[in-house]
Amino acid sequence: MHPALLLLLRLSSLLHLLSSAVAFPSNGTASNTSCTPARCGELNISYPFTLGGVQSFECGFPAFNLTCDASHRAYLSRTFRDHLYRVQEIFYDNNSLVVAMDTAFSGGDERCPVPDFNISSSLSLFPLIISGKNKEITFVCNCEVPPTMKLPQTCANRSIGAYFSEDTEARRATTNCSSVSVPVRAFQEKRQARDYVPMISDGFLLEWPALEDCDACMRRGGECRFVQLSIQCLCDGRPCPTSRRNGRESLAIKIGSGVAAALLCLLILAAVYLVILYKRKKRKRSASLVGLIRDEGTPPLVSLRKEFSMTGSPRTHIFTYEELDEATDGFSDARELGVGGFGTVYKGTL
Incomplete structure (x- = not known):
């Protein structure tokens, strides 16, 4: 609701x-x-x-x-x-229900069963809706009523006109008039608005x-x-006791909620585990690079310089770990090119 x-x-x-x-x-x-x-x-x-x-x-x-x-x-x-x-x-x-007005006469004139109040306001304290399936007749007075919509008789010594509310031309022609709108059932639209008495008597639809x-x-x-x-x-x-079907449905909902919560927890734990594993792998990779350039207990670059001196390439420059760290932005993943024979290969800027 x-x-x-x-x-x-x-x-x-x-x-x-x-x-x-x-x-x-x-x-x-x-x-x-x-x-x-x-x-x-x-x-x-x-x-x-x-x-x-x-x-x-x-x-x-x-x-x-x-x-x-x-x-x-x-x-x-x-x-x-x-x-x-x-x-x-x-x-x-x-x-839905159909209701009709019985005692609504304009100015007390029983010859004119035209309501002298707003229908929607009179129903405002009821939990009822005027159905959109209705049509609506608008009655106008206290103005110069166009001849095409004027009722054949006066009501309480007043000239009154009527038209279907969707008639935009009639609405523009009566903007200075006092008006009251009345819902009527949609199948009445084949009638003329001036023939309003049977339409009002036939009622309108509420929901x-x-x-x-x-x-x-x-x-x-x-x-x-x-x-x-x-x-x-x-x-x-x-x-009334709760039906077995409702009980089974309730149990199924509880079980489903529990399974969903368990799966969510597993997904969170798996994500945390992958993050930890990734960080450990990165630390090990960095440590291997340090070990490649600096052996524990050996002066920096001694072994590598000795090895390169045996190749007959004295002009080969041996980079320190600090230089490599700076050139690769701390061995950033963005600098990683792939995996070579001695480990991960990075792109560096000197």
């Missing part, structure tokens, strides 16, 4: 829990009351929704509590006006965030409860 939506879900539910704390005391554990799905007309109501007066408030999120009127029509309970959003359909498989914990609970045959701002899963009135 998206973190922001989860926070909104809990905050909106907390407001209801605070208002209901006296009437519904809780000890932090879900009760044994059954959360059998309820009905209001043709509407099947189950988690995360609850039907007020029929199901316990913990059978769903308090923000999703519904009211069923005498005509067997369901409404969202926690709205700033009674019977504002009528719930027409609930699609539990894709977390709620996925409840992964609850979905997993229901797959195990449990019932979801909402207790003290958290989800609890009950099986036969008791907390």
Whole structure:
């Protein structure tokens, strides 16, 4: 679930829990009351929704509590006006529902079912999203309404216009107008915006965030409860045990993590060993060069000079170790050419 939506879900539910704390005391554990799905007309109501007066408030999120009127029509309970959003359909498989406004009239004029409030603001305390699959009608007033979008009748003695919100030309022509936007279902786009009454009556699509914990609970045959701002899963009135499959998956994750950690340690140790081996090899190589030029207990260069004097090449220059060290930048790896008969061969600059 998206973190922001989860926070909104809990905050909106907390407001209801605070208002209901006296009437519904809780000890932090879900009760044994059954959360059998309820009905209001043709509407099947189950988690995360609850039907007020029929199901316990913990059978769903308090923000999703519904009211069923005498005509067997369901409404969202926690709205700033009674019977504002009528719930027409609930699609539990894709977390969406269709709602329609019933009592939203501009300026109290029942001949004009145009909302006089912002739809998105009125739903801001609900963890619900106005679906992007909807279209949107914009109503404008308090301005010179272009004739092409003017409604045939006045509303509360005002001229009102309507257009689909994606109409950029209409939007530019009404920049100085007061406006209210209303979502409608996408298949209504074949109609004219001025024919708004049946489109508003047909409602629009809302979505709620996925409840992964609850979905997993229901797959195990449990019932979801909402207790003290958290989800609890009950099986036969008791907390559901962790499934064997989940246990095996958890064990596999632990074993995999352990193996990965062990392999990482081995790689680190191998890298350290190679570095140490390389440094030792380099020290031995440098020592062999010193031994080649200076034998222990023998004056510097005596043996080599003697050897070269026997070859009849008195002009041959014998370099000291210090000279070679300076010429090769301390026998740097960058100066290394390869391996010869007497050891490593370096390139030097005199």
